[in-house]
Amino acid sequence: MKIRDVVVTPIAFPDPPLLNSAGVHEPWALRTIVQVFCDGLVGLGETYGDAPHLSLVQSAAGRLRGLDIYDLSELRRRVSLALGAADVPDRHGLTGASTTEKTLARVVSPFEVALLDLQGRTIGRPVHDLLGGKVRDLVPFSAYLFYKWAGHPNAEPDEWGAALDEEGIVAQARKMIDRYGFGSIKLKGGVFPPEQEIAAVRALRDAFPGLPLRLDPNAAWTVDTSIKVALETDGLLEYLEDPTGGRADMAAVAEKSPMPLATNMCVVAFADLPEAVERGSVGIVLADHHYWGGLRASAELAAICRTWGIGLSMHSNSHLGISLAAMTHLAAATPNLNYAVDTHTPWQSGVDVVADPLVISEGSARVPDTPGLGVTLDEDALARLHENWVRCGIRERDDTGYRQRVEPGFAKRRPRW
Amino acid sequence: MKIRDVVVTPIAFPDPPLLNSAGVHEPWALRTIVQVFCDGLVGLGETYGDAPHLSLVQSAAGRLRGLDIYDLSELRRRVSLALGAADVPDRHGLTGASTTEKTLARVVSPFEVALLDLQGRTIGRPVHDLLGGKVRDLVPFSAYLFYKWAGHPNAEPDEWGAALDEEGIVAQARKMIDRYGFGSIKLKGGVFPPEQEIAAVRALRDAFPGLPLRLDPNAAWTVDTSIKVALETDGLLEYLEDPTGGRADMAAVAEKSPMPLATNMCVVAFADLPEAVERGSVGIVLADHHYWGGLRASAELAAICRTWGIGLSMHSNSHLGISLAAMTHLAAATPNLNYAVDTHTPWQSGVDVVADPLVISEGSARVPDTPGLGVTLDEDALARLHENWVRCGIRERDDTGYRQRVEPGFAKRRPRW
Numbered sequence: 001m002k003i004r005d006v007v008v009t010p011i012a013f014p015d016p017p018l019l020n021s022a023g024v025h026e027p028w029a030l031r032t033i034v035q036v037f038c039d040g041l042v043g044l045g046e047t048y049g050d051a052p053h054l055s056l057v058q059s060a061a062g063r064l065r066g067l068d069i070y071d072l073s074e075l076r077r078r079v080s081l082a083l084g085a086a087d088v089p090d091r092h093g094l095t096g097a098s099t100t101e102k103t104l105a106r107v108v109s110p111f112e113v114a115l116l117d118l119q120g121r122t123i124g125r126p127v128h129d130l131l132g133g134k135v136r137d138l139v140p141f142s143a144y145l146f147y148k149w150a151g152h153p154n155a156e157p158d159e160w161g162a163a164l165d166e167e168g169i170v171a172q173a174r175k176m177i178d179r180y181g182f183g184s185i186k187l188k189g190g191v192f193p194p195e196q197e198i199a200a201v202r203a204l205r206d207a208f209p210g211l212p213l214r215l216d217p218n219a220a221w222t223v224d225t226s227i228k229v230a231l232e233t234d235g236l237l238e239y240l241e242d243p244t245g246g247r248a249d250m251a252a253v254a255e256k257s258p259m260p261l262a263t264n265m266c267v268v269a270f271a272d273l274p275e276a277v278e279r280g281s282v283g284i285v286l287a288d289h290h291y292w293g294g295l296r297a298s299a300e301l302a303a304i305c306r307t308w309g310i311g312l313s314m315h316s317n318s319h320l321g322i323s324l325a326a327m328t329h330l331a332a333a334t335p336n337l338n339y340a341v342d343t344h345t346p347w348q349s350g351v352d353v354v355a356d357p358l359v360i361s362e363g364s365a366r367v368p369d370t371p372g373l374g375v376t377l378d379e380d381a382l383a384r385l386h387e388n389w390v391r392c393g394i395r396e397r398d399d400t401g402y403r404q405r406v407e408p409g410f411a412k413r414r415p416r417w
Numbered sequence: 418m419k420i421r422d423v424v425v426t427p428i429a430f431p432d433p434p435l436l437n438s439a440g441v442h443e444p445w446a447l448r449t450i451v452q453v454f455c456d457g458l459v460g461l462g463e464t465y466g467d468a469p470h471l472s473l474v475q476s477a478a479g480r481l482r483g484l485d486i487y488d489l490s491e492l493r494r495r496v497s498l499a500l501g502a503a504d505v506p507d508r509h510g511l512t513g514a515s516t517t518e519k520t521l522a523r524v525v526s527p528f529e530v531a532l533l534d535l536q537g538r539t540i541g542r543p544v545h546d547l548l549g550g551k552v553r554d555l556v557p558f559s560a561y562l563f564y565k566w567a568g569h570p571n572a573e574p575d576e577w578g579a580a581l582d583e584e585g586i587v588a589q590a591r592k593m594i595d596r597y598g599f600g601s602i603k604l605k606g607g608v609f610p611p612e613q614e615i616a617a618v619r620a621l622r623d624a625f626p627g628l629p630l631r632l633d634p635n636a637a638w639t640v641d642t643s644i645k646v647a648l649e650t651d652g653l654l655e656y657l658e659d660p661t662g663g664r665a666d667m668a669a670v671a672e673k674s675p676m677p678l679a680t681n682m683c684v685v686a687f688a689d690l691p692e693a694v695e696r697g698s699v700g701i702v703l704a705d706h707h708y709w710g711g712l713r714a715s716a717e718l719a720a721i722c723r724t725w726g727i728g729l730s731m732h733s734n735s736h737l738g739i740s741l742a743a744m745t746h747l748a749a750a751t752p753n754l755n756y757a758v759d760t761h762t763p764w765q766s767g768v769d770v771v772a773d774p775l776v777i778s779e780g781s782a783r784v785p786d787t788p789g790l791g792v793t794l795d796e797d798a799l800a801r802l803h804e805n806w807v808r809c810g811i812r813e814r815d816d817t818g819y820r821q822r823v824e825p826g827f828a829k830r831r832p833r834w
Contacts, residue, residue, distance in 0.1 A: 070546035073752065123540045129487035132713060270724040277694075296549060300720035307687040307721065335490065 001069045001122065005037040006061040006111075010054050011385035012392045013351045015318055016158050018146035021190030021220040022412050023399030027152045028392040029318040032057055033353055033382060036114040038069055043118030044377055045110030046322035046353070047290055051395040052088045056107045059083070064111065069118045072296065079108050094218070095268040095291060102269050105293035112294030113326045113373070120372035127326070127373050131299055131333035138364035139331040140340040142214070143182035144316065145172055145204075146347075147191040153406050159349070165196070166203035173204060176346050181362040184212040184238070184340040190220030194229050194417055205236050212340075216241035219265055222415045223252045230257035238339070239284050239313075245414055247272065251279035260284050264315040268292075270301070277308055284311035284339070287330070290323070295330050306336045313339035320348065321357035324365070325373040328358055332367040353381050418486045418539065423478040423528075424452040427471050428802035429809045430768045432735055433575050435563035438607030438637040439829050440816030444569045445809040446735040449474055450770055450799060453531040455486055460535030461794055462527030463739035463770070464707055468812040469505045473524045476500070481528065486535045489713065496525050511635070512685040512708060519686050522710035529711030530743045530790070537789035544743070544790050548716055548750035555781035556748040557757040559631070560599035561733065562589055562621075563764075564608040570823050576766070582613070583620035590621060593763050598779040601629040601655070601757040607637030611646050611834055622653050629757075633658035636682055639832045640669045647674035655756070656701050656730075662831055664689065668696035677701050681732040685709075687718070694725055701728035701756070704747070707740070712747050723753045730756035737765065738774035741782070742790040745775055749784040770798050 015029035030049025034057065035042050047057060060082040067074055088106075089098040120127045128134040147169070150162035163172045173185055185204055189197040197215065204213055219242050221229065226243035230253065233240070241262040244253055254261045260283030267276045267285050269292070276282055285305055289298045305312045314331060324345060331337050345360060355378040358365040368374025400412045432446035447466025451474065452459050464474060477499040484491055505523075506515040537544045545551040564586070567579035580589045590602055602621055606614040614632065621630055636659050638646065643660035647670065650657070658679040661670055671678045677700030684693045684702050686709070693699055702722055706715045722729045731748060741762060748754050762777060772795040775782040785791025817829045 068546075068550070070542055071550035073550040073552045073750070075550075125487055129485075133485070133488035133490040133492075135490045270720075273724050274694075274726075277691075300717060303687075303717035304721055304724065307690050309691075333490070 001038060003036055003038050003064050003067045003069065006064050007035040007037070008054070008058050008061045009033045009035070009382060009386050010049050010389045011353065011382065012049070012388040012394065013320065013348060013385055016160060016347055017149040017152050018188070018347065019148055019191045020146070020188055020399060021218040021414065021416065023401070023403035023410065024149065025318070025399060026394055026397065026402045027155070028388060028394050030389065030394060030397060031318070031320060032110065033322065034061070034110040034114050035377065036064070036111065036118060038118050039122070041118055041121045042377065043069070043114035043116070043121065044322045044373060044375070045114035045117070046320060046326070047110040048106065048317070049389070050397055053106060056083055056086055056088060056103065057110065060107050060111065069115050069122070072112060072115065075111055075115065076104070076108055079111065080104055083107060094265055096265065099269070099271070101271065102291065105269065105297065106291050109290050109294045112296065113289065113322070116295060117372040124371045126369050126371065127295070127329040128333040128367060131295060131329065134332035134367050135335045136332055137367055139328045139367060140183060140364045141180075141343045141345070141360050142184040142186045142340040143173055143176045143180065144342050144344060144346070145169055145176070145185060145187045147188070166200040169200045170203050170207045173208065177208070180346060180360045182340075183363040184214070186214040186216060186342060188218070189215050190217030190416070194221060194225055198229060198232055201233055201236055212238035214239055214241055214262070218242055219245035219414045220416045222417065223249050225415065225417050226253040227256045230259065234258040241286070242266070247276050247279055247281040250281040254280055254282065260311060262286055262311070262313055264288060273304060282310070284313055286313045286315035286342070288315040289326060289330055290317065295326060298330055299334065302334045302336055311338045312336050314341040316342035316344050318344045318347065321352045321354035321375050322373065324358050325354070325368065325375045328365050328367055329373065352378070353385055354378055355381075418455060420453055420455050420481050420484045420486065422454040423481050424454070425471070425475050425478045426450045426452070426799060426803050427466050427806045428770065428799065429466070429805040429811065430737065430765060430802055433577060433764055434566040434569050435605070435764065436565055436608045437563070437605055437816060438635040438831060438833065440818070440820035440827065441566065442735070442816060443811055443814065443819045444572075445805060445811050447806065447811060447814060448735070448737060449527065450739065451478070451527040451531050452794065453481070453528065453535060455535050456539070458535055458538045459794065460486070460531035460533070460538065461739045461790060461792070462531035462534070463737060463743070464527035465523065465734070466806070467814055470523060473500055473503055473505060473520065474527065477524050477528065486532050486539070489529060489532065492528055492532060493521070493525055496528065497521055500524060511682055513682065516686070516688070518688065519708065522686065522714065523708050526707050526711045529713065530706065530739070533712060534789040541788045543786050543788065544712070544746040545750040545784060548712060548746065551749035551784050552752045553749055554784055556745045556784060557600060557781045558597075558760045558762070558777050559601040559603045559757040560590055560593045560597065561759050561761060561763070562586055562593070562602060562604045564605070583617040586617045587620050587624045590625065594625070597763060597777045599757075600780040601631070603631040603633060603759060605635070606632050607634030607833070611638065611642055615646060615649055618650055618653050629655035631656055631658055631679070635659055636662035636831045637833045639834065640666050642832065642834050643670040644673045647676065651675040658703070659683070664693050664696055664698040667698040671697055671699065677728060679703055679728070679730055681705060690721060699727070701730050703730045703732035703759070705732040706743060706747055707734070712743060715747055716751065719751045719753055728755045729753050731758040733759035733761050735761045735764065738769045738771035738792050739790065741775050742771070742785065742792045745782050745784055746790065769795070770802055771795055772798070
């Protein structure tokens, strides 16, 4: 069961102009698809597409021939050797200062997923069985709302149209919930002054009285603003996500906040956990196998959260169907996943790199019981999406620069309010 | 891949009169062997043999027919249903107050091991592959020395003879190291006044200048005595194990102790970790899959130790070859196992329930790469050992009562000094 070959393919797919505290999504989102070949089978992985990361993934791929598909320890060792002291900053600033350990975790992840996919395919078992077995048949996802422009500059409005105030956000939520049946809602904030985003939360509460709501300004607020918003939204939010930056400031907010704080910014690696626990920075951690080092590492994170009584939710970046399947298997096998999972799936307009993506309906994805991840690469789609990448010219996500082209005075500031 | 049948067999095997702070080992040690049958294969597990535990294991076994061998989540659920609120105290007092969670972990463990063994046998892979792959080919074990009587009352001296002072301990160490090549030494203390045990440690240091030494009095000392011994043995011990009882008192000792403290008494379940971390009670946790809930749960413990910078060693009770194999696979797949593993193997005089026990030579066991645990049940031996159980009359380990029969004035006291 040795790896015969590894193919790494950068791709790009259309992305709507979704606003966040750093800027706005560019017309193309980047991603890297990993195929690992062994004994006539292929295992799939999906990860970030930014050039520095892509280059490390390619470099690691070159070291994997002959690796046994069960030997995840040796995978880590070989990737570590390939990376040396490489230390790639997260340009989007979401996960704090870079370290070689964080870089290693991000590069290991797509290969680990691909090897688990291969193991499952080889023995005819779903990936969740390799993680201890599923505890649920349906994984709930949340509607992930964004303030957005009607369309990209110099382009027609997209199918979602503008959402630049509470009416737009409620209309977006309604459309998304009509399509997917989501049973909870997350609003990406940090775009407008807090009062305006609080108004949107109130409007969502009025429009969807029974649905849990979350607000995530990506650390756009000071401690004082965060506390003010937390007090004003008391009773409205199931959790407030990364109102401010850093474990010390999050702890200061948590102390006064009536609802739990969640994070995918100040606890993003195992090394962050001891301080976060000691300070009481957060009540909920958003797992994400893409940067925690894979599915097994995410299961370890879950064990830690269970042990320390920390809630567990799941984070999403723009992604396609391999990541959706991996997230679903992980969620299925994680007893203490307490919240609906974030996903960007609705924003990808049905574009995918797999022929048989999981379907979200009535707010949930059914957990596949077929071998491996349960999804199949669409070779033609991969070729088309790679062609996009060749032609789009984008090599690193730059939400800030893109927004500045439209609003020259825009600056990324954390905190802004 | 559904379980067809489960067979639970209580056994007893001869045990020498090993002294500890609670009393002395009886002539027979109890153990329970679990066989799980599926598709013509059998998976093996080994656990404690005390009657209340045996009864729960039997009750859980009755619920497992039809269970898929990969569904460890469902295993836990079914065992939990079988146990209800059962809460079996650890009569030996080693692992503190009992809880339903601890009881569940102990009962799940042999079945989880047996299912991993079955998974491995089914797909032709060693158990360490199911734990992420081995990081070492040889697992080091330590010489586990005990003060002991020459033989059981009214019986001939056993092959080890008496060890009731430092000369006896050094002679025992020499014999054990000659046979097995151990590269580190653990002395079970708490039997004689601390000064006498310190003298034994000094004698071992003189006799074996290069070998790391550990001393484990099983919480026989007060905080003050513990600190005194720690200061007196500065430079002699790689770690001091459970000098005193409880996380608060251990933290008080740890603050003054020049060497790290280790435990298999005050951190024995996930629920114990937050307080132990907060107080700084210990520098090293001894994992033991028999009470942490199995191999996967022990791997989660290892992840927690890695994250919080806590050292990891491994604990042993009297055991036979199934446990030895399970411990070896776990140790092989645990990157941050920092210390040689404890084992009672030398005390079992070659008696075993498997036909092909792992061999400890030059201080280490070679990690099996054959399918599953890599050991095969010896049906005749199982029958003989079960016959021992039927005849020996011992149904619960009682080190204290047994010692009192010889020394009527003996009382179990913790702390004693």
